[in-house]
Amino acid sequence: MDDTLIFNGSWAWSLPLIVLSVVLHVLGLGFINANVIRILGVVKNHRNFLTIFSVVIGATVLLATILHGLEATI
Numbered sequence: 001m002d003d004t005l006i007f008n009g010s011w012a013w014s015l016p017l018i019v020l021s022v023v024l025h026v027l028g029l030g031f032i033n034a035n036v037i038r039i040l041g042v043v044k045n046h047r048n049f050l051t052i053f054s055v056v057i058g059a060t061v062l063l064a065t066i067l068h069g070l071e072a073t074i
Contacts, residue, residue, distance in 0.1 A: 021071045028067040036060055 036056055043052045 017074065020074065024071055024074070025067065028070075029064065032060055032063050032067075 039056055040053065043049060046052060
């Protein structure tokens, strides 16, 4: 019977953390997406577009990884 109470207590903590994690994930990825679209729109006709595109995508992956790390820390 004691295990049931522990399980319910875990859900009481985990549901708000899941909601917070999803909200932060959506906001963070939305912010990253808006900036990537802006940067690629500016340089789309640039001579070294492929190089700039690679750097921007690499930075996007790094930022998404940092976002996951922040969420895991929370």
